[in-house]
Amino acid sequence: MSVMAKKVIGVTLAVAVVGVAIALYVADWATSFPPPVSSTVNPVSAGGGANLTIETVGAVGRKVSPANPDWVSYLVKSHGRWVHSTIYTVPANSVVHVTLYEFDSASGLRNQFFSQVQGTVGGTMTLDGKTVNAVNGEEAAHSFAIPELGVFVPLPGVSEAEEEKDFCEEAPCEPGQYHHRTITFSFRTGKKGHYRWQCFVPCGAGFLNGNGGPMQTLGYMDGFIDVV
């Protein structure tokens, strides 16, 4: 075999190996979704609807996310365990009752328009047991919004003093252990569909406009609501 032929074969093989590696990486990235977590469906005798229990944390920690331990994140409760996922399955044409534990402190809304509770049953939510229809946007740590369904819920954070006192640095965070805000609200689902949801507080620390990192990665500050 000539030197030229060997070179051609070598270059071809190298290009093929690099190409396959890139393809595998892209395929892995494109198919890496958090596991979907189903809401708990209530019996009709209990009023029907479905329950969804979620929490937001200021730092997800190494146990849950070794690659990005300092990112903010949502977690969802499934069968008594906190699961690192932002893909939730809820029933169609139902009322979904959401209980949310907020462990993070305020970042503030970029657009104060989202300080009003919108699209929930009654246009309200409860904040630590008190019914409200709006919050101070500067106190929002995160928000839970499903734009296609018109649902926008601001999530006030714990105070800085509380955060300094007992900041939950390692998710999952248990409400009994750390200061938190408890927020409840309900929203109606319509027809079956695949709806995206996101946080509207620029909470991606250290990224452009606070909207990078966890704000642009499925499994942290955005995800899908699968209405089935």
Next chain:
Amino acid sequence: MSSESSVAPGLAPEEPNHWRRFLSIWVIASVIGTPLIVLLVGPLLGPSTGSEEAGGQHTIMTVLAAVATPVFMLVVLFIAYSLVYFRQEKGAALEGPAIRGNARVQAVWIVVTSLIVLGLAVYGTYELEDHYGHGSGSGPNPLTVPSGPKLPVQVIAQQWLFTYRYPTYGGVETTHLELPVDQEVEFNVTSLDVIHSFWAYKLGVKADANPGANNIAFVKPTKEESFEVRCAELCGIWHGAMVNPGKVVSATAFNTWIHEQQARLAPATKALPSYSKTYIPEPTRRAE
């Protein structure tokens, strides 16, 4: 390509007049093809007739297609003609005669293409300014502004949703865009974070949304219909989902709707900063 008056050495004297023959074919094809393109393809070009601007854009697209058709025919027919008449015979291995310059062809080519390009530039510029930007973003100080009353609507882009603020209705902000029919609208487009682009295709409106800048676009909806607003600038993970519904309704329906929004969104309106052409949100602690 040769003609009878300039038969290249080596070619048979009975060679036909290719110039005349090709020009005849091209003229006939263009005369038949251009109206067909205008009639059959024209209706598919550009936005619908949802606004004066959209209708104007549709006309411009049709004119461009009509002008481009003969040019397209010229190129395609020239290739086809050459393949048929100047094909090298099988087994022959001779190169064609060298052609070194043709002042007449070059002059005609330069003059005709210049006239087409300059003509379209003049036509485009005239149309753009005669129709107040024709639905495009014209910056904070448009060269021409439509006379008469205008409904100002601020388009606020953020990752990843458009919201709309109506300064003449108490500065209420909404997630849906609703407009009255036959009313001149002045869009003031801005962004709270990265660059987005406000694109209401059916209305023929497209304007970049830049942070810290106001980009004005005018539109006059002429048909009651639903439309879609999309972001036309890649802006992050949910760029593809940055879609809003919009609606053009009667003046009465618009009044009813906007007053409902004012009442429903009073808490949000109260929290909003005073109306401004641009907003520079306070840097958040986390983003610093």
